[in-house]
Amino acid sequence: xxxxxxxxxxxxxxxxxxxxxxxxxxxxxxxxxxxxxxxxxxxxxxxxxxxxxxxxxxxxxxxxxxxxxxxxxxxxxxxxxxxxxxxxxxxxxxxxxxxxxxxxxxxxxxxxxxxxxxxxxxxxxxxxxxxxxxxxxxxxxxxxxxxxxxxxxxxxxxxxxxxxxxxxxxxxxxxxxxxxxxxxxxxxxxxxxxxxxxxxxxxxxxxxxxxxxxxxxxxxxxxxxxxxxxxxxxxxxxxxxxxxxxxxxxxxxxxxxxxxxxxxxxxxxxxxxxxxxxxxxxxxxxxxxxxxxxxxxxxxxxxxxxxxxxxxxx
Amino acid sequence: xxxxxxxxxxxxxxxxxxxxxxxxxxxxxxxxxxxxxxxxxxxxxxxxxxxxxxxxxxxxxxxxxxxxxxxxxxxxxxxxxxxxxxxxxxxxxxxxxxxxxxxxxxxxxxxxxxxxxxxxxxxxxxxxxxxxxxxxxxxxxxxxxxxxxxxxxxxxxxxxxxxxxxxxxxxxxxxxxxxxxxxxxxxxxxxxxxxxxxxxxxxxxxxxxxxxxxxxxxxxxxxxxxxxxxxxxxxxxxxxxxxxxxxxxxxxxxxxxxxxxxxxxxxxxxxxxxxxxxxxxxxxxxxxxxxxxxxxxxxxxxxxxxxxx
Numbered sequence: 001x002x003x004x005x006x007x008x009x010x011x012x013x014x015x016x017x018x019x020x021x022x023x024x025x026x027x028x029x030x031x032x033x034x035x036x037x038x039x040x041x042x043x044x045x046x047x048x049x050x051x052x053x054x055x056x057x058x059x060x061x062x063x064x065x066x067x068x069x070x071x072x073x074x075x076x077x078x079x080x081x082x083x084x085x086x087x088x089x090x091x092x093x094x095x096x097x098x099x100x101x102x103x104x105x106x107x108x109x110x111x112x113x114x115x116x117x118x119x120x121x122x123x124x125x126x127x128x129x130x131x132x133x134x135x136x137x138x139x140x141x142x143x144x145x146x147x148x149x150x151x152x153x154x155x156x157x158x159x160x161x162x163x164x165x166x167x168x169x170x171x172x173x174x175x176x177x178x179x180x181x182x183x184x185x186x187x188x189x190x191x192x193x194x195x196x197x198x199x200x201x202x203x204x205x206x207x208x209x210x211x212x213x214x215x216x217x218x219x220x221x222x223x224x225x226x227x228x229x230x231x232x233x234x235x236x237x238x239x240x241x242x243x244x245x246x247x248x249x250x251x252x253x254x255x256x257x258x259x260x261x262x263x264x265x266x267x268x269x270x271x272x273x274x275x276x277x278x279x280x281x282x283x284x285x286x287x288x289x290x291x292x293x294x295x296x297x298x299x300x301x302x303x304x305x306x307x308x309x310x311x312x313x314x
Numbered sequence: 315x316x317x318x319x320x321x322x323x324x325x326x327x328x329x330x331x332x333x334x335x336x337x338x339x340x341x342x343x344x345x346x347x348x349x350x351x352x353x354x355x356x357x358x359x360x361x362x363x364x365x366x367x368x369x370x371x372x373x374x375x376x377x378x379x380x381x382x383x384x385x386x387x388x389x390x391x392x393x394x395x396x397x398x399x400x401x402x403x404x405x406x407x408x409x410x411x412x413x414x415x416x417x418x419x420x421x422x423x424x425x426x427x428x429x430x431x432x433x434x435x436x437x438x439x440x441x442x443x444x445x446x447x448x449x450x451x452x453x454x455x456x457x458x459x460x461x462x463x464x465x466x467x468x469x470x471x472x473x474x475x476x477x478x479x480x481x482x483x484x485x486x487x488x489x490x491x492x493x494x495x496x497x498x499x500x501x502x503x504x505x506x507x508x509x510x511x512x513x514x515x516x517x518x519x520x521x522x523x524x525x526x527x528x529x530x531x532x533x534x535x536x537x538x539x540x541x542x543x544x545x546x547x548x549x550x551x552x553x554x555x556x557x558x559x560x561x562x563x564x565x566x567x568x569x570x571x572x573x574x575x576x577x578x579x580x581x582x583x584x585x586x587x588x589x590x591x592x593x594x595x596x597x598x599x600x601x602x603x604x605x606x607x608x609x610x611x612x613x614x615x616x617x618x619x620x621x622x623x
Contacts, residue, residue: 033443136321139599139606143561144579148591149329151583228452232565235454236580251454263462270455278450285446 019212026290034286040279041223047091048098057085059092060243071264078264080250081257086264089245090272096157096246097227097276103161104168104226105219111169112218113211116176117203121184130173137170143232150238157240160233164226172218179211213291220284224277231273247273315603322599323381327374330592377592386593389582396593399578406476407574410497410566411559413490415552417498418505421448423545426509430544431536433514441506449503453562456496457569476573493566500562501555508551512544546616553609557602 028035047054057063062082069079077086119130146163153159183189184207192202231248233239240246250269259266368376380387386396422445429441464470477485516522517540525535564576571577575594582590 033439132317132321133325135318136325136599138557139318139322139602140325140595141557141560141598141602143564144595144598145329147564147579147583148326148595151586151591152329224450228450231452232454235565236568238583248452248454251458256458259458259462260465263466266455266458266462270452270458273452273455274450277452278447281446281450282443285442 023216023287023290027286031286031289033282034289037279037282037284037286040276041283044094044098044101044276044279048095051092051095055085055088055091057088059089059245060084061088070262077268078262080262080265086268089250090247090268093245093247093250093269093272094276096240096244097230097273099157100161100164100230101223101227101280104165104230105222107161107165108169108172108222108226109215109219111166112172112176113208113215115170115173117180117207117211119173120177120180121199121203121207123181127177131177134170134173137167142167143229146229146233147236147238150233155238155241157244160230160239161226164229164233168222168225168229172222175214175218176211179214180207183207183210217284217288217291220280220287224280224284227273227280228277315607319600319603322603323378323596324374326592326595326599327377330588330595381596386596387589389587389590396590397597399590400575400594400597403573403575403578406572407560407563407567407576409490410494410563410572410574411556413494414497414501414559414562415555417495418501418555419552421498421502422505423509423548426506427513427536427541427544429506430510430513430517431532441510445503445506445510447503448499448506451499453496453500454565454569456499457493457566460492460496461569476571489570490572493570493572497559497562497566501559504555504558505548505551508548509544512547513540516540516544546613549609549612549616553606556605560598560602 027038056076062084063079064082067079067081071078077090079085080089115130115134119127119134146167149163149167150159153163189202189206192206197205230239230246231251234246234248235252237252240249242249247269251266256266377387384397386400388395389399392399425441425444429438432438477489522535522540525539530539560575563574564579566572567574567576568580575598579591579594581587582594
């Protein structure tokens with residue numbers, strides 16, 4: 001008995017690790033672009049974590065002498081209208097983007113998974129009611145609704161993470177739901193039910209591990225979307241309030257007022273944002289290819305150009 | 315559709331009306347100084363204008379009944395009917411949206427098709443990288459760069475004042491082109507990906523092999539046989555992008571100073587004009603619902619296999 005429990009424990013511990021390691025190996029071997037994306041994401045995380053070590057100045061350290069200073073030896077990327085070092089602000093901005101990306105995506109996945117699993121697994125009336133709400137929610141144009149809610153809850157990092165995470169999680173529930181519906185028809189779910197496993201156990205031990213593929217995809221896609229949405233909100237002035245250096249916020253207000261005098265104030269934060277979101281999306285795209293068999297290329301591939309060649313030779 | 319719209323009104327109403335008290339106080343304070351009325355009088359006025367002097371369900375019912383008859387209330391600041399405010403802005407957003415959609419399709423379909431017929435070639439990788447790049451570029455950054463660098467390098471910048479179409483059609487179109495291209499680029503990523511996937515799927519089907527064996531040229535097969543079927547699902551994704559398009563317009567309209575619905579919502583949120591905010595959300599949700607319905611109907615028309623009972 002003890003042995004089987006041990007074995008079960010071993011299987012439980014081994015399985016997800018093997019899955020992720022396998023995914024990682026395949027990513028590096030088959031998807032060079034995805035690997036580049038992964039490296040960009042790692043760099044973002046490292047810069048975000050080590051921001052106070054890497055940044056030469058504090059994010060709100062004002063040196064009036066170097067106001068609007070162009071890129072130079074001291075301020076490598078230049079300084080803003082208050083003489084704050086842009087490189088430092090971008091490095092601290094990476095930390096904000098990291099918080100928003102990871103926090104928002106985690107919340108998004110949690111919301112999407114819980115709604116999707118309940119809706120897909122129980123079906124029937126529960127499903128209909130939940131799906132009607134999801135439908136209604138999806139009719140609201142995203143940025144408009146984010147703005148509306150941000151106006152209600154007020155600006156701030158935590159607010160942004162919650163609003164973006166929950167609001168993006170609800171449409172994501174669709175994807176999880178369809179995955180759950182496909183999985184619950186499997187024989188092993190029926191077998192689990194036949195031996196009397198309660199719904200909660202089936203959900204946690206049989207359904208949840210099997211929807212990891214869409215969940216990972218939702219997570220990466222959400223991370224990019226979170227970062228860009230936070231930047232958009234901060235750009236419009238409803239995201240993270242100054243002086244906290246958000247990449248989007250740096251492009252608004254003073255960034256726009258001084259953009260003709262000091263174009264570097266607008267250039268660098270946007271470039272950082274573009275590179276990071278590009279990296280995340282590349283990684284997400286590669287993971288989607290690796291995880292979603294429907295998009296992997298299916299049966300054979302189109303050989304049109306190759307078929308044509310012998311024909312022209314005849 | 316009607317139940318969905320009903321739920322939308324519920325969502326919008328309750329998200330907007332659960333304003334923390336402090337915000338109302340702020341509004342009262344702001345308005346009291348501006349209007350010169352006493353703060354108590356203003357508080358009463360604001361509460362009445364928001365309909366907050368009756369229980370919540372009565373508020374909702376009143377608002378819903380009025381909305382059903384086309385009355386979404388009056389703006390708290392200008393006093394003009396919300397419907398009038400919104401509909402005066404719609405032509406601008408519509409023009410921007412249509413131009414952006416055209417740009418998106420012009421970019422997405424050729425690259426998507428090319429990417430599929432030369433799968434795994436350099437062109438394919440380039441196309442796919444481009445698609446992801448377009449999704450990743452923050453439109454407010456591109457917009458800012460388009461304003462900043464030409465003006466530094468060539469002393470030229472796009473017009474920041476809205477030109478009426480009937481005053482100067484050419485100037486008006488020219489003004490819309492840059493924002494439309496930026497917005498279109500962001501949208502084209504998804505469409506490009508969908509076009510590629512659908513082309514790949516169609517190109518593997520038997521009737522394409524038949525076409526090859528008949529000795530048809532590649533051009534004929536791609537253009538007349540494959541694309542016709544592959545582009546049907548693209549209609550769906552174009553429909554699905556309408557909310558994204560409307561959302562993206564907020565940013566582009568803001569940057570290029572176009573007086574569209576997006577600017578209206580930013581102004582309204584800035585002024586905390588909740589009547590306008592809820593009005594816009596409901597109107598846009600209805601627009602999206604109608605577009606989705608149209609897309610479904612178009613789909614049935616284009617694809618004879620689909621029938622709605």
